[in-house]
Each structure stands twice: as C-alpha cells, then as structure tokens.
Amino acid sequence: MPVNHDTTFVDNLPQNMAVQFLDRVAASPQSEAFRYPVGEAWESLTWQQAGDKVRSLSAGLLSLGIESEQRIGIASGTRYEWILADLAVVCSGAATTTVYPTTNAEDTAYILGDSECRMVFAEDDEQIAKLKEHKSSLPHLEKVITFDGTADGDWIITLDALTELGDAYLAEHPDAIETVAKSIRPEQLATLIYTSGTTGRPKGVRLTHKAWVYEGAAIQVQDILDESDLQFLWLPMSHSFGKVLLSAQLACGFASAIDGRVEKIVENCGIVKPTFMGAAPRIFEKAYGRIQTMQAAEGGAKEKIFNKAFEVGLKVEALKRDGKSVPALLKLQHGLFDKLVFSKVRERFGGRVRFFISGSAALNQEIAEWFNAAGIVILEGYGMTENSAGATVNHPDENKIGTVGRALPGSEVRIGEGDEVLLRGPHVMDGYHNLPEETAKTLTDDGWLRTGDKGSLDADGFLTITGRIKDLFKTSGGKYIAPSAIESKFKAVCPYASQFMVFGNDRNFVVALITLDPDAMTGWAEENGMAGASYSDIVTSEKVHDMVGGYVEELNSRLNRWETIKKWEILDHDLTIESGELTPSMKVKRNVVEDNNKERIAAFYS
Structure with a gap:
C-alpha cells in the first residue's frame, strides 16, 4: 500500500492545541478517551467527560488570574491527571512547564524560577516538599494544586478545589474557554520543556501550539492510527516523546490507557491489550x-x-x-x-x-x-x-x-x-x-x-x-570510534546487560565499563547457586566475570580490530536517575560516568 506523503494538511492545521482538543471532544463525545488504574481495576473516561473536567480545571486557572503565555508547572509522574492538567493549562492560554518527578529540589526550583511559573500542579507531598524548601527563591509562584498531596486551603489547594473555582467561574462566564481557545495564536508558547541534558544546566525549549498540532496532524495524515486503536502510555509526560503521543491522540482520536509505573509495563500490556505503544x-x-x-x-x-x-x-x-x-x-x-x-x-x-x-x-x-x-x-x-x-x-x-x-x-x-x-x-x-x-x-x-547528531x-x-557528534572520539592511532554503535551491539549479544559504556579518546585502545540488569541477575543468581546474595556480590563474582567475558569476546568478533574492547570492568552498581548518571529519559550521562570512574579508567592504561 503506498504511504501517504501529502503535505497540503500543513496549510489547514487546527489553530492551536486548545481548539484541537475541543474539536476532538465535539467529534467523538461518547468514545473512550482515557483509561487509568484505580487499585487493581481500570476506570475509563469518554472524550465528553474529559472535556467537562478540563473545562472546569481550565476555568479554575482563569479564576486565579492566569494570563496568556504565563507558565504553569507540572511536577508529577505520568498519570491521567497529568494530561488533564496539561490540557487545562493549554485551554487557559497559559504554557505548561514540565518537571520530572525525579528532579531534585535544587533543579526543580531552577526550572520553575527560570520559567517564572505562577502556579504548579504537584503530584504529592514529596513534590510539595521541594517547592516549600525553595519557596523564598520562587517569588512568582502563587499557587500549588496537588493531585494527592496535603492541601492547606491557601497556597496549596486540591484538584477538586480548583474544579469548584472553575465551575463557579463558568456559571458567570459560560463561554470563557471557547473565547480563550479562539484567541490563541499558532505561534504562541504552549510548552516549556527543560532538556535534562547530559551536560550543564537544563535549557528551556520553547515549543509553540503550531509545533504540537503539526506533529499530531503529520501522524494522522499517514493513516498509521485511528479511533479504533488503544495506546498504552507509560512514557514520562515531562518528556517530549510523551507529549507528541498526546498530540497524536487529539488528532487521531484513539484511546490511551495511562500508567507511568515502569516496572508494570509488561504486566499492564497483558491486562490492557494495547494495539500500540511508544517506548525507549x-x-x-x-x-x-x-x-x-x-x-x-x-x-x-x-x-x-x-x-x-x-x-x-x-x-x-x-x-x-x-x-x-x-x-x-x-x-x-x-x-x-x-x-x-x-x-x-x-x-x-x-x-494485539x-x-x-x-x-x-x-x-x-x-x-x-x-x-x-x-x-x-x-x-x-x-x-x-x-x-x-x-x-x-x-x-x-x-x-x-x-x-x-x-x-x-x-x-x-x-x-x-x-x-x-x-x-x-x-x-x-x-x-x-x-x-x-x-x-x-x-x-x-x-x-x-x-541537531548535533551524525547521520546519512x-x-x-x-x-x-550514527551517533552524537560530541560522543565520537579518536584513538591515538587516528581511528574514529562511535561509542553508541558498539554499546548497542553488546546489548544485543548479552541478555544480562543494562549499560555498556565505551571509552578511549586519544588512547591506544578501547575500554568499557559494564553494568548488569538487577532483575536479570537475580534470576541468574537463583540458577547459579547464589540465591539471596547482594547485587554487588553477584556481579563481582568470578563466575559472572567469566560469563560476561564470553559475551565481550562475542562482541569483539563482530567489531573492526581498532574498535575491539581490550579491557573492561563490571561496576558494582547499575546506573540510575537518582545517582545523576542517567537523565530522566534514561540516557547515560557519559561525562558523569567518566568523571565518577576516572581512576578506574586510567588504571586500564597504566
């Protein structure tokens, strides 16, 4: 079947995301929009029910005095309330600033301060604590709306309280949301996403309404997805990949089952039976x-x-x-x-x-x-x-x-x-x-x-x-190495691998640091007489070293001579977001890992 590469749709995009959402509610009022877990069961919302909730929340923001393009933060994991909050921000004419729930208090304060957020949706008391810790350095922050946290009725209010404010506002201004939606220009700021960046302070990327409605429409026009599809959505909504799937949902009209708990992805897929899913x-x-x-x-x-x-x-x-x-x-x-x-x-x-x-x-x-x-x-x-x-x-x-x-x-x-x-x-x-x-x-x-990426x-x-240009390095023999190509090959060879990091800039050979997947190694330990041993004891054992050595040899047989791994070591811990060695979107912060293991890497060459 020939693929549709029509580009005329670009001249007929919805004016903005608010209009895109309201149009979807009008087009599919009784179709399922969102599904979410409540205890062990799953509950569901139609587009009309989602539209009513978003209208109330959005009107609540207007009642608190939010104005066009002013920023509202969302500090939360992926859940259906995140999406309701984001759509409410969009329909109020404001702009969402995303904050990963794993972001530390200092960086959270930096993002909310740099973006001058007037309000923040905070998932729970853990997120609220970060805001309280830095309250004095956030002069613009007037109101916190919490999903599950403890409200004080003044600075911190619940989602229900915001809904009540909105309903009262709509009673006096029944057309408020439609009026705002019509006033939002395509070039207006819709989202500020701070790239977690593998180096330095996060940078706020300014994305417009036009950018998002284009993304959704460009997927819709290719006839990849339609209203009969069911997405399983676990991706961090603080990341642009999650946001683009929301835009696609508004354009195509499929339903999304939402649960951000990474450890439950495969189990949830078995229950939800999605027709598609985005993943890293x-x-x-x-x-x-x-x-x-x-x-x-x-x-x-x-x-x-x-x-x-x-x-x-x-x-x-x-x-x-x-x-x-x-x-x-x-x-x-x-x-x-x-x-x-x-x-x-x-x-x-x-x-399915x-x-x-x-x-x-x-x-x-x-x-x-x-x-x-x-x-x-x-x-x-x-x-x-x-x-x-x-x-x-x-x-x-x-x-x-x-x-x-x-x-x-x-x-x-x-x-x-x-x-x-x-x-x-x-x-x-x-x-x-x-x-x-x-x-x-x-x-x-x-x-x-x-982009900073090398390609063809x-x-x-x-x-x-091929890889990030800045990650490419040259050995002292003058040969260029693309670490990511070698690293992904090892993960295909070794089913126990979590991370494989290659180094060797200006050196005469290439070395690697390896981390093993904790879940996979628990299984391995049970089959190899080490059940109950600690992760670090398992991965530093001679038996594991010999096993991984076999996989490194297999990898080397697939590489050019100058790319082969001459020396390697297994780290006694896996990389985590909390340790600062992974970004929230699970990319390795190579410079942090290299810095943390300077002496270990140097010893390979001594």
Whole structure:
C-alpha cells in the first residue's frame, strides 16, 4: 500500500492545541478517551467527560488570574491527571512547564524560577516538599494544586478545589474557554520543556501550539492510527516523546490507557491489550533479555525449539525484505513456530500490538529484527525536544530496520557539514528560553535546526543516525570510534546487560565499563547457586566475570580490530536517575560516568 506523503494538511492545521482538543471532544463525545488504574481495576473516561473536567480545571486557572503565555508547572509522574492538567493549562492560554518527578529540589526550583511559573500542579507531598524548601527563591509562584498531596486551603489547594473555582467561574462566564481557545495564536508558547541534558544546566525549549498540532496532524495524515486503536502510555509526560503521543491522540482520536509505573509495563500490556505503544529502547532491551534468559534457563527441547523458531523467523523476514518469495517448506515451518513460539512472545504484550514506536535513543538493529521475526513490528523514529520529539519515523508499510525512517510529511531533513543532521519545519522550537546565544548557535538564519547528531540519508530519503557528534572520539592511532554503535551491539549479544559504556579518546585502545540488569541477575543468581546474595556480590563474582567475558569476546568478533574492547570492568552498581548518571529519559550521562570512574579508567592504561 503506498504511504501517504501529502503535505497540503500543513496549510489547514487546527489553530492551536486548545481548539484541537475541543474539536476532538465535539467529534467523538461518547468514545473512550482515557483509561487509568484505580487499585487493581481500570476506570475509563469518554472524550465528553474529559472535556467537562478540563473545562472546569481550565476555568479554575482563569479564576486565579492566569494570563496568556504565563507558565504553569507540572511536577508529577505520568498519570491521567497529568494530561488533564496539561490540557487545562493549554485551554487557559497559559504554557505548561514540565518537571520530572525525579528532579531534585535544587533543579526543580531552577526550572520553575527560570520559567517564572505562577502556579504548579504537584503530584504529592514529596513534590510539595521541594517547592516549600525553595519557596523564598520562587517569588512568582502563587499557587500549588496537588493531585494527592496535603492541601492547606491557601497556597496549596486540591484538584477538586480548583474544579469548584472553575465551575463557579463558568456559571458567570459560560463561554470563557471557547473565547480563550479562539484567541490563541499558532505561534504562541504552549510548552516549556527543560532538556535534562547530559551536560550543564537544563535549557528551556520553547515549543509553540503550531509545533504540537503539526506533529499530531503529520501522524494522522499517514493513516498509521485511528479511533479504533488503544495506546498504552507509560512514557514520562515531562518528556517530549510523551507529549507528541498526546498530540497524536487529539488528532487521531484513539484511546490511551495511562500508567507511568515502569516496572508494570509488561504486566499492564497483558491486562490492557494495547494495539500500540511508544517506548525507549531500554524497554525492548529488557524484554528481549528477559525472554532470552528464561528460555536458556528452561534448556533442553524447549530452548532448541525456541532457537530454531527464531532462525526460521529471521530467514523469512530477510526474504520478505529482499522482495523474494518464501519457499513452501519454510512457510510451513514458520506457521508451526508462529503457533508454538511467536504467539507466546506476542501474548506477553497483550497479543494485539500492531506496532511499537521506539525513540529517544538508538535501537539495536538485531533486537528490532528479533521482535520483527516474532511478528512484533518496532517502528524506529528520531527527533529531539528541540523539534517537538518527532522528526522522522518508519511506517508499518515502509519499515527499513536500522534506519529511523523518513521526515514527517511537511518537514525537511538534510545532512550538513561534518555529516550533521539538520531539520526544518513547523515542529522546530522557537528557541531556548532566556538564552539568545544558545539559540543562535542551534538555529540557522534560514530556520534549520542543528541537531548535533551524525547521520546519512539513503536514496529513498530514509535517515540513519550514527551517533552524537560530541560522543565520537579518536584513538591515538587516528581511528574514529562511535561509542553508541558498539554499546548497542553488546546489548544485543548479552541478555544480562543494562549499560555498556565505551571509552578511549586519544588512547591506544578501547575500554568499557559494564553494568548488569538487577532483575536479570537475580534470576541468574537463583540458577547459579547464589540465591539471596547482594547485587554487588553477584556481579563481582568470578563466575559472572567469566560469563560476561564470553559475551565481550562475542562482541569483539563482530567489531573492526581498532574498535575491539581490550579491557573492561563490571561496576558494582547499575546506573540510575537518582545517582545523576542517567537523565530522566534514561540516557547515560557519559561525562558523569567518566568523571565518577576516572581512576578506574586510567588504571586500564597504566
């Protein structure tokens, strides 16, 4: 089926996100909009019910005196109240400033202060405590609205109290929300997202209403999703990837089941049975590793059948990709293995998934091909906060594994000096908040966004990302190394891997620091006579060292000679957001890890 690459829709975008939301409520009033967990059960809201709640909350903000483009923070994990709050901010003409719930008190205060937030939606007492700690340095902050925290009826009020204020306001100004919605210009600020950044202070990225409605419309026009779909949404809504899926939902009208608890993703998929989900590669790596280690633990005939199934599945997919026919015997084997093996892999995710969308970091090609062989399509996309998350994405009918797809219709991608990927279109940011010099460095005079990523375009316009330009390094022998390419290969080879970090700038060989996945290692310990041992005792044991050594050798057999890992060490702890070694979107802060392990890395070369 030919893919729709029509760009005329760009001239007919909804005026803003508020209009986009109100139009969706009018178009699908009785259809399901949101589903959310209450205890062990799931409850549901129609678009009309969501519209009524948002109108009340939005009017509550207007009653408190919020004005056009003034900032309102949301400091909370992903839950359906986050989305109601965000839509209420949008419909009041204000702009949402996002704060990860894991952000420490000092950085939270910096973000809310820099953005001059007048109000904040705070999830619970833990988030409120951060605001209280820095109250004196937040002169603009007038009101805190809490989802689950303790209200004082004055500075801190509940969501219900805001709803009551809104209902009273609507009784006097019944058309207030529609009037505000019509007044919001496409170029108006909708969202300030502070990039967690792998270096330095977070920068506030200014994203307009036009950017978000374009993103939703660009997905809608490709006929990828419609009202019959059900999304499982766990991604951090503080991140642009989560926000772009909300924009797509408003444009396409599908329902979203929402639960931000990462540890419950696979369990929730089994219950909710979504048709699609967005995720970071770490989720696919963990699922892949878990399934692999479970099969290895079973051993015997079951493991043989499992391995044979994937051998056949990968062969069939390779023939299909090359446009060749599948021989009758192979087709028969594939049908049998689909019943015995692949259907069980699909069932882990609910059995109805049409595709996953992977973004926010590079997905290993082997892992993508493995899922594809099981009948689970992963569409890899690419983008950054500075272009509202979505720049390119593969399509179910045109999915080139190993690439991140083509530019969204109505936008452009090209390769600039030094193979840097450049983006241009309605989705590109206005600039960095209060940072004109940084903005000038990142946006060209003719509107191209410098991404800082190295990449290439093929003859069909599919983009391949090689890595961050600043992460590339040169050995003392003059050979360039792209760490991310090596790192993702190890995760495909070793099912126990959590992180694999490569170093060797200006050195004569490449070294690595390795962390192992705590869940996977608990399972390994039970099978290897170390049940109940501490994580650090398990990962520093000689048996684990020998096992990982085997995987490093396998990795080295797939690398160029100058890329091979000559020395390596397993860290006694996994990287975490709390330790400052991962960003909230699960990217490794390479410079922090390198700094924390300076002596260890130096010892490799002594």
